[in-house]
Amino acid sequence: MELGPLLIGILAAVSLGGIAFALMPYLSGEVRAEQRQDQLTNRVAARENASVQRTAASRREQVSKSLKELEQRQSARTRVDLATRIMQAGLSWPKQRYYLMSVGLALLTGFAALLMSHNPYVALGGLLVGGLGMPRWILAFLTKKRIKKFVNEFPNAIDVVVRGVKSGLPLGDCLRIIATEAADPVRTEFRHIIESQTLGLSISEACERLYQRVPITEASFFGIVISIQQKAGGNLAETLANFSRVIRERRKMMGKIQAMSSEAKASASIIASLPFVVAILVYFSSPDYISLLWTTFHGKFTMLISGFWMGMGVMVMRKMIRFDF
Template sequence: MEVAPIDALIVGMVFLTVFLLLIGLQGRKLRAERPLEERLTHLGLRSGPVSGDGNDEELRSREALKKALKELEALQKSEGRSYLRHLLKSSGVGRSLAVHVGISVIVAILVFAISLLLNLNLILSFALAILLGGWLPILQLKMAVNRRMRLFVDDMPGALDLVVRGIRAGLPLLECLKLTASEWRDPLRSEFLQIINDMGIGLTIKEAIARFAERVPLQEARLFAIVIAIQAQSGGNLSEVLTNLAELLRERSKLQAKIKAMTSEARTSAWIIGSIPVLLIGAVSVFSPGFLAPLFDTAFGNVILGVCGGWMALGMLVMTSMMKVDL
């Protein structure tokens, strides 16, 4: 059965819509999190109304806090404008944007060639090539970022405790960071060493920590940057605030573990439901080899396979998004 031009156009528009939707899901910013003011209150960076005594010091602290928050907001906006570059930087894979684009092109060519070898429709092959060529490399980067950030969150509380002990022993912050970097694994070690290297080429501690917050897409890393920025600008009890931040990270990790346990059944169900069509196709192909041949040998069958595959992928993305919980 031949596919009419209007049908081919509809199929192309369907796949283009799915492709743009996937890119939009991948490229959106982090979901809105709790207000920074609430986090800063928990960390002991906020206080009540300014009293008559010590007005100058209190005003300086508040001005430093406002300035740090504005800088953080500007940083988040810049990340939203260059999501792919930020993802490459945060993944730690050492891949440039040009290399990433080249990998996407290679993946698209391979998918297109395999689709043609499987005698799939030309339009379907082209749509699959664009879809998988753009999505798979980004998926690999996101997996690398998630793996790296899990290690970072696991190590950050202990590293902050070591920094606090060094500060209370009278060591400067830079020496505390060097000591912590020598005792911990990657990625925390490499990030702290990068802070030290940035300061070695002339950056201030505030600028070096700001770069650190840009490389590490975690709210806790940004709060760490704010703490250091305020301390560098107006002084304060850095050890107490870092202790509060370390405790906050521990509590957050415990809550994440509870959420993961509570959603494990839903994740398993999603994998089972998603694998059923593939298993059924495999079973039918084994026990009745020619039964599904029209789906693979005809243009209209290819259209059906492509549309169903696109909707399955979209459904899996929706289910995955529903199971995510922002803390």
């Protein structure tokens, strides 16, 4: 009977202790301190997020402005003059030398056409082909050959820049290393970049001019990357490493396309050369029979029409087997 009040007292004390323990944080101000700390933490995080968003927005705005400026500059340089075409071919000729070569080729082809046909109209056609067509074809052939060499060596030059930037070298020193140790025509083009810097241009402007001398997508991308990095910042080594990998993958894809289209190119070459081969064989077997094609009016007219349609067929086949990407 005497244990009842004792147990009741113990239970009451335990209850009061539990209530006091539960209410103690609120009475001592710990809950308010935690709430204020959470509010301060949330404010700091919100400020940091807002700062990051402002920085990202500012960087995107700078990149968009840089891209617009580069697009405007490249659109202004779409028209290529004769001096630029000569420079793209890797020649250091003045315009007068090009004109003299055109006149010489025109006289040579016109005289050869006159000797073979004894027709002044054919000789006039030879003059036009030699004076207007052959010099342009020579420049286009040299430009294509030079661009092919540049594309093969350009990834190695970018790798030199990547390794130099990662090791702590400035971008200008990396470009100087390429200008002295890379293979032509990459060495020559980067030497032009260094010379442009010496004349007072910035690195981004000098790299943008690379596209004028080497009109390919890779050169344009390189100028854009350098220009954006100079204005907006960023990890240049990582960007150029990815760019080098893309160039190598494009070159691999080009090799695969050439391998897959080699059969079609061989077939097109055989089909295009077959009429000439047959005409030569017929001429050796019976020259009087085939000579009617260039000794009579009807034969000449037939050759003219046949040559036109054959040229159309060659152009169509060339378009079908040519892949640009």
